[in-house]
Amino acid sequence: MNTLAYGLLGLVARTPSSGYDLMLQLQPYWQAKHSQIYPLLAKLEQEGYMQFTRVHQTDRPDKKVYSITDKGEIALKMWLAEPTAEPVVRDELVLKAYCLQLTDEKAAHAMFRERIDHCREQAQMFEHIMKEMEQQTEGHPDHPDHPAFSDYILLSWGCRRMQEDMKWCEWVLELLQKRKKE
Amino acid sequence: MNTLAYGLLGLVARTPSSGYDLMLQLQPYWQAKHSQIYPLLAKLEQEGYMQFTRVHQTDRPDKKVYSITDKGEIALKMWLAEPTAEPVVRDELVLKAYCLQLTDEKAAHAMFRERIDHCREQAQMFEHIMKEMEQQTEGHPDHPDHPAFSDYILLSWGCRRMQEDMKWCEWVLELLQKRKKE
DNA sequence: ACACCCATGTAACCTGTTACATGATTAG
DNA sequence: CTAATCATGTAACAGGTTACATGGGTGT
CATH class of the missing domain: 1.10.10.10 (Winged helix-like DNA-binding domain superfamily/Winged helix DNA-binding domain)
Structure with missing residues (x-):
């Protein structure tokens, strides 16, 4: 098991x-x-x-x-x-980010842009399902006894993760802009 | 490779x-x-x-x-x-969260509390390394040409992830409180 | 005395991906 | 006519974990 x-x-x-x-x-x-x-x-x-x-x-x-x-x-x-195992995250982009000094601006930019697009797509998907759910259940399923409660918290998890990942990428892109200007 | x-x-x-x-x-x-x-x-x-x-x-x-x-x-x-692969996340807690209706309040509470503690620990570890780095380099390494730049963005990634995970857990715990009150 | 850190390696096993295989229905 | 979706399965392989194995130094 x-x-x-x-x-x-x-x-x-x-x-x-x-x-x-x-x-x-x-x-x-x-x-x-x-x-x-x-x-x-x-x-x-x-x-x-x-x-x-x-x-x-x-x-x-x-x-x-x-x-x-x-x-x-x-x-x-x-x-x-039982005690819960710690999450496992394996993100190639993080390993690539460590090597940013070896790339040119264009490649670095593309790397994070691609990820931002992917995250936005995923986040929208999660949001869409959440909105559908709210309509079906006629109200916010934010009460633990609501039958859709666990679906709701999982969707929220997915949405938050994507948004946070996007924010990080955008933050990195902003910092990378400094390379050009100065 | x-x-x-x-x-x-x-x-x-x-x-x-x-x-x-x-x-x-x-x-x-x-x-x-x-x-x-x-x-x-x-x-x-x-x-x-x-x-x-x-x-x-x-x-x-x-x-x-x-x-x-x-x-x-x-x-x-x-x-x-080369194009970057999408990240893989496998978090047992998310699967458990889907089954919350099968647990009592105590177990559910413990589940998220444990994760919060783990994340806080990790976040503090990341923050600690960041502070050490700032002292060593005498200033914020937020410029892409700074030698510690990639370390800095990775540490920020780790820190953000832990904080976001914590926030989600705290949000779930708040919602779970409603079960008792009402 | 015992445990932990440093340091490297192998073997067995479990987990997860890619490819192979089949076949009906539906949408463009 | 072609591709996608639904639906189930197997086989070979790659990736990752646990356990086995060794051994000196350091701290309690």
């Missing part, structure tokens, strides 16, 4: 879903490809943490809809009580 | 260092254990990107001090011009 396994358990505990759907839901918060998810789901099912029902679809391929079992829910609750 | 390899190249390009030292320098920005670094350095040396000299020390074990070669510097500059 690794972190990804618990992440999947957490998702199916809320809403029974197919592997494909789980992959898409998880993507913004834990990068994992389908090739990692499908075998893991099979393993979790074999070991009794999940169960699945084959759902026939006419317009689309059939799918396996996984749902959590009692054993799965117990394991999930135990995981939640 | 993977990202870690370029990260190591970037470090030795600035200051020739031992594997042990590289591991420590890299830790805050790219988590890698010595067991990954040592074989990689050997490979980079064999392929001509780095060279090393064995340095004898009386009070401590001997060390291999790696420095960059011309081939290494060319490869490094080419990497800098």
Whole structure:
């Protein structure tokens, strides 16, 4: 049982879903490809943490809809009580930033511009989902008992991260401007 | 040649260092254990990107001090011009946050408190190094031509990230307070 | 005496990515 | 007709962690 396994358990505990759907839901918060998810789901099912029902679809391929079992829910609750691992961040841009003196202004500028564009895109995506959610639920889901509460705090996390990353890049670009002027 | 390899190249390009030292320098920005670094350095040396000299020390074990070669510097500059990969973040706390409804107040509270403490510690570490740097260089290294400029922007990155993470956790804790009151 | 820091390395294992494979439906 | 989306899977490989292994010096 690794972190990804618990992440999947957490998702199916809320809403029974197919592997494909789980992959898409998880993507913004834990990068994992389908090739990692499908075998893991099979393993979790074999070991009794999940169960699945084959759902026939006419317009689309059939799918396996996984749902959590009692054993799965117990394991999930135990995981939640365990100490949390520290986050792992691996950002190539940070390593590149350390080598800024080896680049020309143009390349340095492009590097941070690209990241800013990427972050803006992602932030807008998060914001868009949040707005949709607020309309659907008719109000701000900022209360812990609101069914969409955890979705709300996760979206906020993603949005904040992107905005902070953007700010840092913009700050670096401003400092880099000084090179030209002086 | 993977990202870690370029990260190591970037470090030795600035200051020739031992594997042990590289591991420590890299830790805050790219988590890698010595067991990954040592074989990689050997490979980079064999392929001509780095060279090393064995340095004898009386009070401590001997060390291999790696420095960059011309081939290494060319490869490094080419990497800098290539498009940058998107950052990878894997944070167990985010997955746990999605399952908040399955936990009691105490566990939820502890989860975020622990993270806040961790972030504060890290942020203080970054701030401390920044202050030391400012004293050594006698002034703010916020100019791109300053030799400590890239260290400065990396430290700022680390500091900002920790502060933002803390803010998010505190925000979640505030929202969780509502559960009790109402 | 025991633990920690410095310093380097290997081996086994787990995690995650890329590529291979299939196939139906829908949108441009 | 071509590309994208939905849907599931396997195989090979790369990246990263944990454990094993060694050994001197320093601090408590």
